[in-house]
Amino acid sequence: MFPIICMNNFPAWHFLNPDNNLLNNIMKIKSIILYTSLFLYAIDIVSQVKSDDTLSSWSKGCLDIHIINTGKGECSFLILPDGTTMLVDAGALIGTNPRVTAPKPDGTKTPGEWITRYILHTLQHQAKPTINYVLLTHFHDDHMGEISPELKKSKAGYYLSGITEVCENIPFDKLIDRGWPEYNWPQPIQEEYVKNYILFAKKNAQKGIQVEQFKAGENNQFTLIHQPEKYPEFEIRNIAVNGVVWTGVNNTVRNHFPAIKDLSDKEYPSENMCSTAFRLSYGKFDYFNGGDITCSDTGTWRDIETPIGYVTGPVEICIANHHAYYDAMGVPFLQSVRPQVFIIQIWSAGQPSTKVLTGMLSQNVYPGKRDIFSTNLMEETKIVVGTRLNQLKSAQGHIIIRVAPGGEQFMIYILDDSKENYKVKAIHGPYICN
Numbered sequence: 001m002f003p004i005i006c007m008n009n010f011p012a013w014h015f016l017n018p019d020n021n022l023l024n025n026i027m028k029i030k031s032i033i034l035y036t037s038l039f040l041y042a043i044d045i046v047s048q049v050k051s052d053d054t055l056s057s058w059s060k061g062c063l064d065i066h067i068i069n070t071g072k073g074e075c076s077f078l079i080l081p082d083g084t085t086m087l088v089d090a091g092a093l094i095g096t097n098p099r100v101t102a103p104k105p106d107g108t109k110t111p112g113e114w115i116t117r118y119i120l121h122t123l124q125h126q127a128k129p130t131i132n133y134v135l136l137t138h139f140h141d142d143h144m145g146e147i148s149p150e151l152k153k154s155k156a157g158y159y160l161s162g163i164t165e166v167c168e169n170i171p172f173d174k175l176i177d178r179g180w181p182e183y184n185w186p187q188p189i190q191e192e193y194v195k196n197y198i199l200f201a202k203k204n205a206q207k208g209i210q211v212e213q214f215k216a217g218e219n220n221q222f223t224l225i226h227q228p229e230k231y232p233e234f235e236i237r238n239i240a241v242n243g244v245v246w247t248g249v250n251n252t253v254r255n256h257f258p259a260i261k262d263l264s265d266k267e268y269p270s271e272n273m274c275s276t277a278f279r280l281s282y283g284k285f286d287y288f289n290g291g292d293i294t295c296s297d298t299g300t301w302r303d304i305e306t307p308i309g310y311v312t313g314p315v316e317i318c319i320a321n322h323h324a325y326y327d328a329m330g331v332p333f334l335q336s337v338r339p340q341v342f343i344i345q346i347w348s349a350g351q352p353s354t355k356v357l358t359g360m361l362s363q364n365v366y367p368g369k370r371d372i373f374s375t376n377l378m379e380e381t382k383i384v385v386g387t388r389l390n391q392l393k394s395a396q397g398h399i400i401i402r403v404a405p406g407g408e409q410f411m412i413y414i415l416d417d418s419k420e421n422y423k424v425k426a427i428h429g430p431y432i433c434n
Helices: 022-048 111-123 162-171 192-206 305-312 331-337 355-363 378-393
Strands: 064-065 075-081 087-092 132-137 172-177 211-215 234-241 244-246 252-257 279-282 285-289 317-319 341-344 371-374 392-394 398-403 409-415 424-432
Touching: 022 398, 064 111, 075 111, 087 111, 087 162, 111 162, 132 162, 132 355, 162 192, 172 192, 192 211, 244 305, 279 305, 305 331, 331 355, 355 371, 355 378, 378 392, 392 424
Parallel strands: 087 132, 132 172, 172 211, 285 317, 317 341, 341 371, 371 392
Antiparallel strands: 064 075, 064 398, 075 087, 234 244, 234 279, 244 252, 279 285, 398 409, 409 424
């Protein structure tokens, strides 16, 4: 009999049986080596990165998801296992407002400038830093950029704010949004900051940049572009956009919203309801981002969140819909996705809603351990949230998810957002993927 150490969270044989044939024992040894390697990888991550360290660069096979905090909107930057890069939103609220979080690191630069600098720091391993995919989940300024006359303009004539500023400073290959090319569904968009973005999209299309409309149900719109054959277990599935929701069968979709011709202007779906939603999968790891989808009027067609949750299914990490505001993260959605980790990108005093946060934490909604991280939390909100604040793992900073090669487990790092030192403030994990 040959004793084997058994490790928590990893299945392992307690012994090899000499009575079994040689092939069986070899297969057992290979399995033990595999799981031991995964276990040691997790230990290695923790041992290499400590508080006050600078987070190590992305390495091939890892999936890095950076939740970048400027205090002025939502922004995520992903480095996929083969080095393909993806920007999801780049919000930029401007001016001061007592209900809005302070700029991070400070107000000496625009949110778009801070995001650009962060991404360039993250892409130091690339000889020519490039963003392969830019996804705008929907047309709101906290996701794309507010404008004002004092902002700089590009040579093409559009203001540089948020997503337009980042893309002016870092080359990008493809732009995807919910409205291209007409930008008139469910009705023509009137906001000046959206018109500014449309000008940006059309000018870049004229220069040869690919611009596409997000296609619900597809799993080939965001693909690995460097070495896809090495990571067959990776997929980005487009779940929904403009009320069109994937059914879970092949690429088939259905319309959740009624036909626009059957609605009055006042009944049209809101911009938030039209948000794009996707699920990223890497081995056992699953990640969900649904922009600002909501669950208003649960049980009616105006609740787009519930059907999206049903088809998405369980995930490891969920970006809180609509910043965990009062009209999102409903019980049916939570019970469908039941993540190990929630991440809330906060910029307002009303985020998160106390009721919504209570539901996210409730064992009655779904059982099991879950951790909640937020990029910000205003002092006024802390008073309202009260003792629930103690149940948040972190309430300030950039949030980095690093998924191990193969997608068996992940770590979460909180980086200091008060200065550009990219120092690690806290380390959480390893989390084992289900």
